[in-house]
Amino acid sequence: MKGLSTGIVEVDIEAATDNGPRTQKLSLQFKRGKKSAMWGHMNELVLALPDTGADKNILSAAFAREYGIQIIKALPSKLSESLDKIKIAYQEKATPSCQDIATKEIFQDAPIGEILKLWARTKPIRNFPTERRILPGTIDGVDVLALPDTGADKNILSAAFARRHGIQIEKRPEFRKSLQLGDRITTQTTGQVMLPWSFANEPERVYHVPFEVLEKCPADVIIGNEFLGVTKTMSANAHRLVRKKLNKLDPFSFHHAGLTKQFIAGTLGGMEVYAFPDTGCDLNLMSDKYARMRGFTVDTSPESRVFLKFPDGRVRETRGVVRVPWSFAEDPSNTEDLYFDILPGSTHDVILGGDFLFKSETIPKHTHRILTEHSVPRVLELNQIIWFKHSLFRWSKKNKPVDVELNKLLRQRALEAKETERVLMARNEQQTPTGGHFSPSMSGSNQTSTSPAASAAAVSPSLQRPCGAATGVSSPHPSSAAAVTQ
Numbered sequence: 001m002k003g004l005s006t007g008i009v010e011v012d013i014e015a016a017t018d019n020g021p022r023t024q025k026l027s028l029q030f031k032r033g034k035k036s037a038m039w040g041h042m043n044e045l046v047l048a049l050p051d052t053g054a055d056k057n058i059l060s061a062a063f064a065r066e067y068g069i070q071i072i073k074a075l076p077s078k079l080s081e082s083l084d085k086i087k088i089a090y091q092e093k094a095t096p097s098c099q100d101i102a103t104k105e106i107f108q109d110a111p112i113g114e115i116l117k118l119w120a121r122t123k124p125i126r127n128f129p130t131e132r133r134i135l136p137g138t139i140d141g142v143d144v145l146a147l148p149d150t151g152a153d154k155n156i157l158s159a160a161f162a163r164r165h166g167i168q169i170e171k172r173p174e175f176r177k178s179l180q181l182g183d184r185i186t187t188q189t190t191g192q193v194m195l196p197w198s199f200a201n202e203p204e205r206v207y208h209v210p211f212e213v214l215e216k217c218p219a220d221v222i223i224g225n226e227f228l229g230v231t232k233t234m235s236a237n238a239h240r241l242v243r244k245k246l247n248k249l250d251p252f253s254f255h256h257a258g259l260t261k262q263f264i265a266g267t268l269g270g271m272e273v274y275a276f277p278d279t280g281c282d283l284n285l286m287s288d289k290y291a292r293m294r295g296f297t298v299d300t301s302p303e304s305r306v307f308l309k310f311p312d313g314r315v316r317e318t319r320g321v322v323r324v325p326w327s328f329a330e331d332p333s334n335t336e337d338l339y340f341d342i343l344p345g346s347t348h349d350v351i352l353g354g355d356f357l358f359k360s361e362t363i364p365k366h367t368h369r370i371l372t373e374h375s376v377p378r379v380l381e382l383n384q385i386i387w388f389k390h391s392l393f394r395w396s397k398k399n400k401p402v403d404v405e406l407n408k409l410l411r412q413r414a415l416e417a418k419e420t421e422r423v424l425m426a427r428n429e430q431q432t433p434t435g436g437h438f439s440p441s442m443s444g445s446n447q448t449s450t451s452p453a454a455s456a457a458a459v460s461p462s463l464q465r466p467c468g469a470a471t472g473v474s475s476p477h478p479s480s481a482a483a484v485t486q
Contacts, residue, residue, distance in 0.1 A: 029102045062248055065128060126321075126339055128306075129252070129282045129355035133241040134201035135223055135233065140167060144202075146221035148241065149226055149280030150363075150370075151351075153258030154179065155209055155224045156311060158217035159190050169193050169213050177212060177262035179311075182256035182281070183345045187312040189214055199231075199240050207231075218253070218314030222280065234279070246282070251307035251315050255280035256347065259423060263371050264362065266348060269294060272329070273350030277370055279363065280353035283308075284338055287346035288319055296322045298342055304343055315478055318343055328360075328369060 006144060051058075123305070135146040139157075142165055154177075162169055171191035178186050188212040197209045226236050246252075256278055262289065263274035271294070291298055300320035309315050319342040327335045338356065357363045362370070 151256035151278030152224040153260040156222040157211035159215045162218040251309040252282040254308045269324045275350040276348040281353040285351040286340035290349040326391045428444045
């Protein structure tokens with residue numbers, strides 16, 4: 001890459017000809033939504049797509065973001081007349097907030113005032129996640145790379161994976177459940193299955209784990225928060241996790257499912273909040289209603305939006321992005337500006353994604369920051385109402401009447417909080433007749449370890465047989481985990 005002019009990327013193309021290599025300068029028009037026109041690294045071999053049907057040279061937005069190429073869209077009228085003359089030198093070691101300008105060329109061929117205004121409107125380069133943590137293991141004798149998701153309260157298995165490996169699914173109505181996803185859309189599971197699971201570095205220890213089967217799930221296996229907690233996978237046993245590079249052309253993931261309630265106390269934009277930690281989400285997210293009520297300025301330009309992939313296979317585009325200072329409650333002086341993508345209908349006001357949770361070492365070194373619903377009484381209602389009070393106070397100082405939509409939204413959030421609390425209490429009080437549990441056992445033994453909770457439960461005879469490792473077909477189990485034996 002040689003440089004960047006206003007809206008045009010200038011590159012050196014070296015083509016192999018019969019007379020030897022030939023280098024020619026080409027201008028590539030920045031365009032969003034197209035697949036990458038070239039792959040590879042700067043100053044190395046790239047593969048370009050020759051297209052005789054295109055009258056412009058195209059460069060994808062993903063390619064520009066990957067190499068930190070800053071695209072300037074807005075063009076003053078006078079400046080646009082000299083597109084071929086004005087160039088901004090690209091520096092490989094430029095910081096996200098500052099780049100050197102080839103001042104001699106700019107000041108010689110364009111008005112200085114318009115150049116300064118144009119440069120003032122440029123945005124800092126955003127660094128997107130390039131990897132995620134995954135959990136290697138074996139499920140029903142098949143090696144898999146599972147997604148550890150603290151935002152999911154259920155273990156999820158894709159229906160395609162089950163069919164591919166001949167896993168029998170219990171599809172009776174009582175085994176089907178409704179799962180609420182991260183954008184409040186409810187999806188129905190196909191059924192349920194109980195499968196043997198072992199970690200890749202602990203093959204001798206086998207856990208019998210219930211999985212909800214979901215059609216069109218992009219991940220073969222998702223390990224939920226409950227099993228991660230009891231096995232201490234995200235804390236003391238974080239060595240089980242490995243890094244995996246993200247595919248640059250795939251949407252980012254948001255695999256939140258269920259009613260998991262845990263929070264991280266912190267300060268966002270000068271106000272105390274309880275954010276939701278979700279390792280199954282690649283990005284930090286914020287609900288559109290919360291952003292509006294806090295008065296944040298959201299960048300809704302096309303290049304600021306990203307696509308999110310959900311557990312039911314849907315792909316949604318975010319509304320924009322906002323950059324807000326964040327600090328943990330235990331260290332308020334250590335402030336960091338974070339990007340939050342705006343998701344309409346998000347189940348939580350503020351979500352901290354897996355990339356930030358691992359980079360900040362909240363997982364695995366500072367898991368004490370993560371609070372549960374029991375350690376923070378009625379935290380959901382506090383989180384929803386505290387900023388309403390702040391907004392009402394700010395609006396009253398401006399002598400503006402309270403908006404009707406605000407009152408409606410306040411009542412809606414209060415009802416949602418009460419309903420969530422009711423569902424959680426009912427789930428905790430519910431007596432499961434089958435006594436489902438995670439039962440770890442040693443490989444080579446057909447007997448599963450028992451606990452007081454497991455021995456006291458009345459298990460159906462048809463569900464007491466061990467998983468059939470030889471046949472590859474497992475015995476279905478109707479309930480999720482209620483107790484764990486280590």
